Amino acid sequence: MQYPIYLDYNATTPCLPEVIEAMLPYFGTHLGNAASKSHPYGWVAENAVEEAREKIANLIGAKSKEIIFTSGATEAINLGIKGTFDAYLGEKQHYITCKTEHKAVLDTFAELQKRGAELTYLEVNSKGEISLDELEKAILPNTKLICLMWANNETGIIHPVEKIFKLAEKRNVIFFTDAVQAAGKIPVFTKGIHLMAISAHKLYGPKGVGALYVRHNHDMPKPLCQIHGGGHEKGMRSGTLNVPGIVGFGAAAQVRMNEMKLEGERLKTLRNKLEKELLEIAETKLNGSQENRLSHVTNIAFGGVEGEELLRRVNQKVAVSSGSACTSISPKPSHVLAAMGLNSDLGRASIRFSLGKGTTEKDIEDAVSWVKKVVVELRNS
Incomplete structure (x- = not known):
């Protein structure tokens, strides 16, 4: 063809040759389940996952324990948003996002509205830029989370993340950013950010694997798990880990660190x-x-x-x-x-x-x- x-x-993006090479042994030779703690097959798989976790954490300036593996960015977004809603269950909840967010974000918030959440959708100008004044005015006493993407998937416009997190910090609100199009393409950071979604296949890794960065050492609630069954990923996301995919994700993150x-x-x-x-x-x-x-x-x-x-x-x-x-x-x-x-x-x-x-x-x-x-x-x- x-x-x-x-x-x-x-x-x-296509998987890089070095990413494919890194993954291949984990489809056959190193076949273990990373949750199998009683024999070498499981130990090798677990070690590979933790090495990849470290590489991905380095890409975004996080600690490895703050990386939660998912099936992709859509799941990471659902976990971050719905998990936060569940953490505040019983309280009056308000969320702020933008009309130009990815459908994974907008559709998830539409679901929360059905469950009683109040939403503010920020407008943008003709260039796709938000107004920081409008964002600040939109923050209410019961605002739980601000969700704004780092870089837009359709226009490439980059939001002023540093200014956004300072507003969120000042008002003690959780800040979640969809960094899917930014991570591995421009330098990103986690300072002031509580939650961040990233995806392997947008940065020359495999499809079917992503991650949610969950900031530690702060007093606001962390998202509650949305998938139960085994307590994997520190209890935040149950399910057998995609070891080859995670290894590929780590390899891609390391390459992008060096060449972006x-x-x-x-x-x-x-x-x-x-x-x-x-x-x-x-x-x-x-x-x-x-x-x-x-x-x-x-x-x-x-x-x-x-x-x-x-x-x-x-x-x-x-x-x-x-x-x-x-x-x-x-x-x-x-x-x-x-x-x-x-x-x-x-x-x-x-x-x-x-x-x-x-x-x-x-x-x-x-x-x-x-x-x-x-x-x-x-x-x-």
């Missing part, structure tokens, strides 16, 4: 070339900010074309998406772009291009050429 040029690295700065600079150069040339097409505009964003992402609106047909045609030779991979099957315009003020037609005719380790200058040149050809043909049809 002849695959198209891959420019959808925000949806998922130089790779980020390389991708920024390629992204800027792609963006500059596509924005030369008439009736195009950048969705979001040119400054405060991830270096490998651009989101461009193409006026004068029908969105579904644009995406279908572009994907014949360039693999891209119109938004989150979780919602790419929906013909509806992106909720992120809608919150930024784009009308539904332009929202549907917007494409997210996300670059990665396999992206070359020739890929960019070929992608630009193809997209220009498609847009011209659609406008003339």
Whole structure:
């Protein structure tokens, strides 16, 4: 099969060869269950898990005991949000998030609203930025948690995390950040953050494994477990650990620690070339900010074309998406772009291009050429 040029690295990344190599022994030779404490098979598996936990903790500036393994970021988000709600059960609860959060966050909060939680959804401006003044005004005496992503998956915009955590700290509110698109791509930290979701397959690790960072040494409640049965992961997430996946996650985290700065600079150069040339097409505009964003992402609106047909045609030779991979099957315009003020037609005719380790200058040149050809043909049809 002849695959198209891959420019959808925000949806998922390929496993690096060294990640696959690290994982392979744990599918066969080292077959133990990490919870089997009575023989060498279990000891080897447990040791591998703890080594990976340390590497992942190092990536985000945490202690290894603060890393709770999950099946991915969606589970980590559900554990962090629903687990916090359960920890405060019986109290009046208010939560703050933003209209441009990932659906994993928004859908989880929608479920909490059914259970009686009060929600404030912050607005964003045309660049996708929140107002810190509005955030501060939204904090109530019964606000339990602020949940704001580190970097947006559709536009790449980076929220001012340091200023957010200082507001949360001042008002004694738990701060949870979805750092799925940030970890392994830009430096992240845990100072002032209570909960953080990360995912292996967004940083060149395997699918099906993620983690929730749970800060220790503070007096606010920690999330209560949502999956029972065995008390794994310090009682926070029961279930047999995915040892090969966790080993791969650790290997990927270690690689990204060493290469993210130089790779980020390389991708920024390629992204800027792609963006500059596509924005030369008439009736195009950048969705979001040119400054405060991830270096490998651009989101461009193409006026004068029908969105579904644009995406279908572009994907014949360039693999891209119109938004989150979780919602790419929906013909509806992106909720992120809608919150930024784009009308539904332009929202549907917007494409997210996300670059990665396999992206070359020739890929960019070929992608630009193809997209220009498609847009011209659609406008003339």
